[in-house]
Amino acid sequence: MRCSYAALSILLTLGSAVADPVDFNRDVRPILSGRCFQCHGPDEAERQGELRLDQHEGAGAAYSAITPGSAADSELWRRINATDDQQMPPADSDVPSLTAAEKDVLRRWIEQGAEYSAFWSFVPPRRAAETAAVADQRWNDSVIDRLVYPQLQRAGVQPAAEADRRTLIRRLSLDLTGLPPTGAEIADFLADESRQAYERVVDRLLHSPHYGEHMARYWLDLVRFADTNGVHHDHLRDFSSYRSWVIRAFNQNLPWDDFTRYQLAGDLYADASRDQLVASGFNRLHLIIDRGTALPEESYTRNVIDRVTAVGTAFLGLTVQCAVCHDHKYDPITARDFYQLFALFNNFDGEPETGGRSGTDFRRGLQPPYIRLETPEQAQQLQALDAKLQQLDEQLKPLREALKAATGEQQEQRRKQLEEQLGKLDQQRTAVAAERDALDELIPSAMVMKERADRRKAWILVRGQYDKFGEEVFPGTPEFLGGPQSTETALLTRRDFAEWVVDRSNPLTARVAVNRFWQQLFGVGIVRTSEDFGSQGEWPSHPELLDELAVSFVESGWDVRALMKQLVMSQTYRQSSAAAAELYRRDPENRLLARGSRYRLDAEVIRDQILASSGLLNRELYGRSVRPPQPAGLWETVIMPSSYPKSYEADTGAAIYRRSLYTFWKRGMPPPQMTILNAPSRESCIARRERTNTPLQALLLLNEPEFLKAARHLALQSLQSEQLDPEQRITRLYETVTSQLPDLQTREILLSGLEELQAVYVARAELADALLTGLELPEGIQAGELAAWTMTVSALYNLDATRTRE
Numbered sequence: 001m002r003c004s005y006a007a008l009s010i011l012l013t014l015g016s017a018v019a020d021p022v023d024f025n026r027d028v029r030p031i032l033s034g035r036c037f038q039c040h041g042p043d044e045a046e047r048q049g050e051l052r053l054d055q056h057e058g059a060g061a062a063y064s065a066i067t068p069g070s071a072a073d074s075e076l077w078r079r080i081n082a083t084d085d086q087q088m089p090p091a092d093s094d095v096p097s098l099t100a101a102e103k104d105v106l107r108r109w110i111e112q113g114a115e116y117s118a119f120w121s122f123v124p125p126r127r128a129a130e131t132a133a134v135a136d137q138r139w140n141d142s143v144i145d146r147l148v149y150p151q152l153q154r155a156g157v158q159p160a161a162e163a164d165r166r167t168l169i170r171r172l173s174l175d176l177t178g179l180p181p182t183g184a185e186i187a188d189f190l191a192d193e194s195r196q197a198y199e200r201v202v203d204r205l206l207h208s209p210h211y212g213e214h215m216a217r218y219w220l221d222l223v224r225f226a227d228t229n230g231v232h233h234d235h236l237r238d239f240s241s242y243r244s245w246v247i248r249a250f251n252q253n254l255p256w257d258d259f260t261r262y263q264l265a266g267d268l269y270a271d272a273s274r275d276q277l278v279a280s281g282f283n284r285l286h287l288i289i290d291r292g293t294a295l296p297e298e299s300y301t302r303n304v305i306d307r308v309t310a311v312g313t314a315f316l317g318l319t320v321q322c323a324v325c326h327d328h329k330y331d332p333i334t335a336r337d338f339y340q341l342f343a344l345f346n347n348f349d350g351e352p353e354t355g356g357r358s359g360t361d362f363r364r365g366l367q368p369p370y371i372r373l374e375t376p377e378q379a380q381q382l383q384a385l386d387a388k389l390q391q392l393d394e395q396l397k398p399l400r401e402a403l404k405a406a407t408g409e410q411q412e413q414r415r416k417q418l419e420e421q422l423g424k425l426d427q428q429r430t431a432v433a434a435e436r437d438a439l440d441e442l443i444p445s446a447m448v449m450k451e452r453a454d455r456r457k458a459w460i461l462v463r464g465q466y467d468k469f470g471e472e473v474f475p476g477t478p479e480f481l482g483g484p485q486s487t488e489t490a491l492l493t494r495r496d497f498a499e500w501v502v503d504r505s506n507p508l509t510a511r512v513a514v515n516r517f518w519q520q521l522f523g524v525g526i527v528r529t530s531e532d533f534g535s536q537g538e539w540p541s542h543p544e545l546l547d548e549l550a551v552s553f554v555e556s557g558w559d560v561r562a563l564m565k566q567l568v569m570s571q572t573y574r575q576s577s578a579a580a581a582e583l584y585r586r587d588p589e590n591r592l593l594a595r596g597s598r599y600r601l602d603a604e605v606i607r608d609q610i611l612a613s614s615g616l617l618n619r620e621l622y623g624r625s626v627r628p629p630q631p632a633g634l635w636e637t638v639i640m641p642s643s644y645p646k647s648y649e650a651d652t653g654a655a656i657y658r659r660s661l662y663t664f665w666k667r668g669m670p671p672p673q674m675t676i677l678n679a680p681s682r683e684s685c686i687a688r689r690e691r692t693n694t695p696l697q698a699l700l701l702l703n704e705p706e707f708l709k710a711a712r713h714l715a716l717q718s719l720q721s722e723q724l725d726p727e728q729r730i731t732r733l734y735e736t737v738t739s740q741l742p743d744l745q746t747r748e749i750l751l752s753g754l755e756e757l758q759a760v761y762v763a764r765a766e767l768a769d770a771l772l773t774g775l776e777l778p779e780g781i782q783a784g785e786l787a788a789w790t791m792t793v794s795a796l797y798n799l800d801a802t803r804t805r806e
Helices: 006-013 024-035 075-080 100-111 143-154 165-177 183-191 197-206 209-222 240-251 256-268 274-284 296-316 335-345 359-364 376-405 409-442 494-501 509-522 543-555 560-569 581-586 603-614 653-657 695-703 705-720 726-738 744-763 765-771 783-797
Strands: 370-372 445-447 458-461 469-473
Touching (some): 024 100, 075 100, 143 543, 165 183, 165 209, 165 560, 183 197, 183 726, 197 560, 209 509, 240 274, 240 445, 256 274, 256 296, 274 370, 296 335, 296 509, 335 458, 335 469, 335 494, 509 543, 509 560, 543 560, 603 705, 695 705, 705 726, 705 783, 726 744, 726 783, 744 783, 765 783
Antiparallel strands (some): 370 445, 458 469
């Protein structure tokens, strides 16, 4: 069980201790949810003692154990302080006892009247009250700053100064495009002394084609995008067209409500466009098992549960899957609610498992229904080849009939003639069919959602078992959120559901989206548990700010680019990450926002900036996934005899230097360069990655051949470019890699290390040769010299300043 006491501990630790009156949602509900709801919460089947603490009125509700105004007269207070077998939580349970601070919160709450209030995230957001001007004039231009600054004052903390320009442009570039700034871009920003200089950089980056790529990466984590089916044989599956659509959607600034509608129900639009159909592939991203591995009914049920779970996580920020087997233990989501959602997504017109292991569909990783995305020229070619095949079939049919009719010895000559004609035509047909298949495999396609003509019924599945039917249910939304339901005359459709998801009355969608965009820029969301806005989630660090941003986001027409600009233009975002050690100890996750956020970059950003700064990065957009070099035998431990593809065959040429977004992602064995740096397997929806710091990561960055080649390439470029002395070259390389200039001590350390490396490689030429294998040295470049500079660049790539977002 996950307990949620973070809100309370933050407030106590940071000095903004809970003041009178106690707030139920902020201070009390996390305690009740973490300690009590498992046995005294929404799940009726598991409720103990006929006591329900998530509601205050009604039979068995909280006020039957609480006397508002008097802790001494409250059974709840007596039980949590008991030392005998009546102690709550029970001593032999898996739930920790309440701390003294938690008991004090409950005591004060009861004595203040034990007021309950609706859970904050289930109530529609409201704009913040008019914010007064703050003392620091720089913090008055943005509503974000005017809502953050007073909380800093209450905590007795001063905001950090604005970061220096080099830090700002690097931060912006990495946050908005996932790529570092070039030397020319840094120089232009430093030379621009106008007041609009920073905003110009922001606008340029927001309109870069690489902005869409970077934004798409977070979404692909969230929807578990991958290049294989997952489970069992883990066959190839091509969803690259969906990835391309996501990138284009961000680059074209598709409104977030349409971004949501198209994915949930793009196939249900009248005369649905290609983009709407491709977007509906969101509903097909779940794992798919192979035919014959499980019963089709079981596979079908698993698929629909996965679809509903993905919708709950990606758009609503709720752990709806907890209600598959029983009512949710912590949130008011009933099993009926879950299976009403199930009824919306179970009418898929397609097979629940993969098909055969041959044919162009299998080789291309496609399973019907899908659409072709051919160009007009390709469409004409297909049409011509289809016509030719039809013509050949029409010629073959009478010949086969004639051959069948030619019996008897007197027809032997006739049969030979017919067989010869048939053979020639068959050869022609085989050649044309092969030509058509080859063309077909070149044409991108997209797996899409499609409704069955006849509605498939749905039931509450008893304990979540696919073959144990309970009461029949009809399509609908979670009742506690007040959304639309099916009627006797009209069943709710996915299109209706999609409209409700983005309706202003829905309290979750805008909040969840805004929080995730904030998380992208600040490392942690206003709600830290971005995957869970329920009662087991964390209380927002800045509730008014979250609601203000959510409402303004909707009122802007769900304008994602405008929201991102608003966030990065704020003084809150522009702060330096430098702070006193005491503040780091007091607020390690920067929940107060008293400084710029500082954290290790994600795996893809680390790899992409190495390739970009070295000059190797292939900036081509869109297309199918590519396979950079990987360790030999990488897939051998996870493949089966019939797996397709069966072995990892690396691409060659410029393809291996494409952005990490396009790297082939096998669910059974994701790219180790990514997973070592905390990338997910993409088997489930991930709203936030964990960040670890392990020795294996350092070994990867120091020894990965791809990174060493990048270091060698940059070193060679440097040696072949301007005539610079070693100190100047060190300075130029340091700036290229980190966007900063090295101080005197850093230069001296790097120069000293370079001299030592040169001595080693000159004395032991075989080491230099091994490092430079496959490279033909240009005239005037010595192996020992290049090897030393290569390892110096490699050291720069491993600096904290390189792999950390400042």
